[in-house]
Amino acid sequence: MKTAKDVNQSPSIVDQDRENVWHHISQYNNEKRPMVVTEGKGAWITDHEGGKYLDGMSGLWCVNVGYGRKELAKAAYEQIQKLAYTSMTQSHMPGIQLAEKVNELLGDDYMIFYSNSGSDANEVAFKIARQYHQQNGEQARHKFISRYRAYHGGSMGALSATGQALRKYKYEPLNSGFLHVSPPDNYRRPDGMSVKAYNLQRAQELEDKIIWEQKETVAAVIMEPLITGGGILIPDRVYVEKVQEICKKHGVLLIIDEVICGFGRTGKMFGHQHFNIKPDMVTMAKGLTSAYLPLSVTAVRKDIYKVFESNGENNHFRHVNTFGGNPAACAVALKNIEILEKENLVERSALLGERLQNELAELKNHPFVGDVRGLGFLLGIEMVEDKKTKQPALPKRVNKIISDCKAKGLIIGKNGDTVEGYNNILALCPPLSCTDEDVAYIVSVMKEVFKENTP
Ligand code: PLP
Numbered sequence: 001m002k003t004a005k006d007v008n009q010s011p012s013i014v015d016q017d018r019e020n021v022w023h024h025i026s027q028y029n030n031e032k033r034p035m036v037v038t039e040g041k042g043a044w045i046t047d048h049e050g051g052k053y054l055d056g057m058s059g060l061w062c063v064n065v066g067y068g069r070k071e072l073a074k075a076a077y078e079q080i081q082k083l084a085y086t087s088m089t090q091s092h093m094p095g096i097q098l099a100e101k102v103n104e105l106l107g108d109d110y111m112i113f114y115s116n117s118g119s120d121a122n123e124v125a126f127k128i129a130r131q132y133h134q135q136n137g138e139q140a141r142h143k144f145i146s147r148y149r150a151y152h153g154g155s156m157g158a159l160s161a162t163g164q165a166l167r168k169y170k171y172e173p174l175n176s177g178f179l180h181v182s183p184p185d186n187y188r189r190p191d192g193m194s195v196k197a198y199n200l201q202r203a204q205e206l207e208d209k210i211i212w213e214q215k216e217t218v219a220a221v222i223m224e225p226l227i228t229g230g231g232i233l234i235p236d237r238v239y240v241e242k243v244q245e246i247c248k249k250h251g252v253l254l255i256i257d258e259v260i261c262g263f264g265r266t267g268k269m270f271g272h273q274h275f276n277i278k279p280d281m282v283t284m285a286k287g288l289t290s291a292y293l294p295l296s297v298t299a300v301r302k303d304i305y306k307v308f309e310s311n312g313e314n315n316h317f318r319h320v321n322t323f324g325g326n327p328a329a330c331a332v333a334l335k336n337i338e339i340l341e342k343e344n345l346v347e348r349s350a351l352l353g354e355r356l357q358n359e360l361a362e363l364k365n366h367p368f369v370g371d372v373r374g375l376g377f378l379l380g381i382e383m384v385e386d387k388k389t390k391q392p393a394l395p396k397r398v399n400k401i402i403s404d405c406k407a408k409g410l411i412i413g414k415n416g417d418t419v420e421g422y423n424n425i426l427a428l429c430p431p432l433s434c435t436d437e438d439v440a441y442i443v444s445v446m447k448e449v450f451k452e453n454t455p
Pocket residue numbers: 060116117118119120122151152153154224228229257258259260285286
């Protein structure tokens with residue numbers, strides 16, 4: 001077996017990777033070496049050459065409690081020793097306890113359906129929505145409406161709901177019955193229009209879509225509390241509350257995708273808790289276990305669940321997956337939530353997010369920065385070529401900032417491969433466990449890099 005030292009000295013680790021591993025998203029490029037990450041502690045990761053980086057993206061927006069949590073490893077170890085597996089056609093203690101805990105956090109009574117990933121959780125929500133309407137006497141309700149620029153997953157249904165053309169290009173045709181409307185993008189709203197009026201106009205677009213599609217054919221709307229991976233597009237509260245009102249008015253279910261926003265990211269336990277709404281279903285993944293193990297949840301309002309209780313033939317939910325609700329994953333999720341609560345990481349997310357936003361607000365004076373916005377510990381910096389026309393920044397300019405940050409030991413992200421010409425928004429989504437020094441480090445690197453990239 002190789003020791004860490006052997007690995008460090010091995011010149012071939014990257015070649016080995018190149019030979020065998022097909023990477024997610026990243027383009028094949030012999031010049032661009034993949035980063036082989038070997039360790040993580042707090043907000044910091046170490047690569048196989050000993051390079052240290054503050055992970056300003058928490059992996060893929062998911063390691064909310066930070067790296068190297070021994071309690072989480074222990075929770076998994078102990079559960080695997082005790083009971084490694086039972087399928088969710090039966091039950092087990094961590095699954096029962098976690099369902100109760102998630103309900104407590106949601107502040108209501110939902111039924112908790114376990115799966116493995118955010119995509120799975122959304123697929124489950126779509127199937128439940130269609131079957132619910134069928135069994136509720138509204139057989140025609142089968143369509144889903146989501147927003148352009150939002151991401152809801154990579155499987156065929158979740159990708160159909162995704163509103164990012166670049167993610168779908170060459171995989172189409174996707175599922176029929178998935179429709180899209182424009183999201184509020186407050187930075188790009190028409191000149192002279194108030195944020196409120198603009199957000200209400202966007203909500204009206206959704207209502208028009210429902211009506212023009214024949215409301216009796218629409219099953220559900222799916223949306224994130226704010227669009228995350230699509231460019232940190234934060235709606236005004238009137239938008240979200242109006243959307244719920246419209247859904248209710250037309251008998252359409254509201255599915256809230258909390259895959260990124262959940263578990264403290266936005267400064268509340270769930271992103272939708274910033275608004276006065278009560279979703280029909282809530283999907284969650286990533287921060288549920290801080291990505292220490294794969295697990296996702298589709299939380300479904302109990303009155304919807306009731307329609308599946310009737311004894312008619314095939315009226316039960318005929319969906320199963322092998323790994324969803326794995327006992328060790330549930331045990332890790334419980335411990336992860338305990339850490340979030342014990343260390344007040346949700347409140348800290350709000351506090352650190354505000355600090356980060358205030359500190360980085362001065363970047364708005366930079367000639368290529370059009371907007372700096374965020375909610376909780378989730379920040380977007382929209383880069384433009386021209387502040388007046390708001391023409392999105394060229395990819396080379398955006399990529400230069402990202403690579404310069406990396407050279408100084410800070411990983412940041414962007415809304416890559418989303419909508420042609422609009423992949424111009426830098427993203428920061430650091431672990432909620434960041435120390436004050438970590439935040440100061442992010443701020444100083446960002447300021448330095450933008451200064452060095454001033455024409
Ligand atoms: N929903 C949102 C908002 C996401 O950001 C993602 C993934 O990034 C997904 C769903 C899909 O989650 P997964 O990658 O776990 O399938």
